Amino acid sequence: MRSVRIASRLILFLIQVAISGLLPAQQGTSKKPLTLVTSFGPGAIRLPAGPEWKPDTLTVYDKGRRPLAQMHKADTITASYILFENLSGKPTAAGCRQDAIDPIVSGSAGLISKRVDDEEKNNRGDTLATTTYLFDITGSGGHHQRNLFGFAGDAQTCAEIHISSVDESSEEAERLKAVLRDFQPDLTYQPTAIDYFTLGQTLFKISPALAGPYYKASLVAMPNDPSYLTARRVTTDQLVMSLGMSGDLKDSRGVAEKAIAADPDYPLNYYNLACADAEEGHVADAKLHLQKAFDRRANVIKGKRMPDPTKDDSILKLKKDKEFWTFVLSLPKNSPE
Numbered sequence: 001m002r003s004v005r006i007a008s009r010l011i012l013f014l015i016q017v018a019i020s021g022l023l024p025a026q027q028g029t030s031k032k033p034l035t036l037v038t039s040f041g042p043g044a045i046r047l048p049a050g051p052e053w054k055p056d057t058l059t060v061y062d063k064g065r066r067p068l069a070q071m072h073k074a075d076t077i078t079a080s081y082i083l084f085e086n087l088s089g090k091p092t093a094a095g096c097r098q099d100a101i102d103p104i105v106s107g108s109a110g111l112i113s114k115r116v117d118d119e120e121k122n123n124r125g126d127t128l129a130t131t132t133y134l135f136d137i138t139g140s141g142g143h144h145q146r147n148l149f150g151f152a153g154d155a156q157t158c159a160e161i162h163i164s165s166v167d168e169s170s171e172e173a174e175r176l177k178a179v180l181r182d183f184q185p186d187l188t189y190q191p192t193a194i195d196y197f198t199l200g201q202t203l204f205k206i207s208p209a210l211a212g213p214y215y216k217a218s219l220v221a222m223p224n225d226p227s228y229l230t231a232r233r234v235t236t237d238q239l240v241m242s243l244g245m246s247g248d249l250k251d252s253r254g255v256a257e258k259a260i261a262a263d264p265d266y267p268l269n270y271y272n273l274a275c276a277d278a279e280e281g282h283v284a285d286a287k288l289h290l291q292k293a294f295d296r297r298a299n300v301i302k303g304k305r306m307p308d309p310t311k312d313d314s315i316l317k318l319k320k321d322k323e324f325w326t327f328v329l330s331l332p333k334n335s336p337e
Helices: 006-023 093-107 170-181 194-208 208-221 227-247 249-262 267-279 285-297 321-329
Strands: 035-037 043-048 053-061 067-071 078-085 112-119 125-134 144-153 157-165
Touching: 035 067, 035 078, 035 194, 053 194, 053 208, 078 093, 078 170, 093 112, 093 125, 093 144, 093 227, 112 170, 144 194, 144 208, 157 170, 194 208, 208 227, 227 249, 227 321, 249 267, 267 285, 285 321
Parallel strands: none
Antiparallel strands: 035 043, 053 067, 067 078, 078 157, 112 125, 125 144, 144 157
């Protein structure tokens, strides 16, 4: 599989190509706030994008079903945004609150005080289920973290914001409420292929394993017509790399083989399969698939060149096989499209 170093150099190009293929012609590609979506179904949280907000963490739990983004504002306020499946049995924001808050309280016995469950309207007029409490940072009651949670929920999806600050002043409490009122999740939003792909690309740079479920979801959401051929190729390539680079060679190989059956003229499908062969030590198969890839090198995406197998971490694992490496060195270098 192509190394993280090589993949990183490709990432900006891939984003540009995929976005151009996924967005309608009349829609611009101006930078927008990142939208948090989950691979299990509907729901979205548009993250803050103002200059006062700085990103801290973006990750996903439960195989793409529970994304989390954390940001901070100034030196004191931290806000975490989470989407998760509503398993409370109650199709309400209060059900989501109970499912999330009760385990926190039970796991922090003696450190949480002044818990209040209430409701608050956001700036759009939606009613959020809220919880506030103080958390004893020192364990001796000397200093507390102020916590404010807000929840929206329906039968399928829960959206959560957790805002915290170590400033215990009443003025800070009002600032936390102002952040809460800006929390406006859309539980009915149906994520698009570009939503999934954009989040996948962001996660890929953090950890390829996190990105896989979003590339899969992007392919499922993508219209299956010729105008999306380039976008489908790029997304498939990213999915194969994310699986391979995270050690899931079985699924990586399966995606590549399925792609070859659907799109037999695209060279990177064969190249990715050769990488999986090399990772598993299958010299003959790696040679066969590399040859098929370079036989089709004229079909690479416009503006892109074939990968250099002599610099590929996976292919390099077979370098000690002199016959194979002689073959690799004989392949065309920097072949134009």
